[in-house]
Amino acid sequence: MTDVMVSAEDVRRSFGSGPRAVHALRGVDFEVRRGELTALKGRSGSGKTTLLNLLGGLDAPTSGRIVLDGTDLAGLDEDGRLAMRRDRIGFVFQSFGLIPVLTAAENVGVPMRLRRMPAKERDERVRLLLALVGLADHADQRPAELSGGQQQRVAIARALANEPALVIADEPTGRLDSETGRAVMELLRAVVRSEGVTVLVATHDPALMELADRVVELADGRVVEGADRHR
Template structure:
């Protein structure tokens, strides 16, 4: 390769990293061995540009949660490559993956995942405590995020004192605590009624725009899919629509 072609190649890599928050190439993941093996993902490839809200749809067992876990660095593929924010996950050890999840990725779960004995404000502040943020910075960020999700007046309430929709809003605020570049949400409206679910999805879309983050959201609700910039469909471990 000539010096000029090498430079051009390097520029292409930088440009691609600047355009895409997530890049998935030929991803395979199986569970079990031999005839009993379950092939959760079969050669999945896609890209997510920065600043997009991408919805991931598919029937139960199609591989959605497996894919989210891989992109979020919670699991490793059998084959293939995942790049998040310009970082190849295969080059990271356990400590590197831990830092990636702590500093650059925010997770939102269907079950909310809040700590029952902590107030809404304390739940939101947990990620910042883990990275030992300055207490004043933490308090200011918590107050800002609770206001962002419409819960400024509920800071002192515990999860059991909040509705399902309010609990999910706290979970969204917590996911944003460390200013992540990527939000990963697994059926975030699955336990909510249709009206509340729509409000939460609209909040996620507003967060993507206002906080300048990228989001990959698994959902099966057709009404919610309409709020996404793009929809990816998984069927039997393969992308069938992109």
């Protein structure tokens, strides 16, 4: 087993064509190592979200190659990409993305229902995940009854529902105050250690980058040479 969880090789992504085309990524070479928390930084418009969408199989590159956990995404049809996202990748978004009418426990259980996991097994894993993120006592509350930090913890628990190999988090602390944001980032750090999952997080907060094993910078659709650092 290679120590690289996901890699991008000369990845380019353009939107539109001709002189008005927008070149979001301009030949990105990038790796996320297994069992690490990698932070991707860059100003707005640098290409962070575009790269996350490509690495997570939500979009396809204009050119280049992406390999996730040994699988070349270009070799998958739409059903294969859907299965990859469902079974091998967890997503955490800035906007939390919770279903308002469902309780915290029901939100966490949604990915497992999609996999048709038996109810008893599903309920047990939901309990374990809510305990992991410190919300065992909030299982029956709906998102509107939770703070922003608690909602993001539910989103992290949901991302871990199907025991993914990779969790992708796009500005997960962007709507939180600095103290709550750091607590969420520390939770992601703990998840790497306790669950053995690989985490890739886009952030612009220097305080949060300090918790990462590795920091990679994007600028104008390219990885900045010499900006890749380890703790």
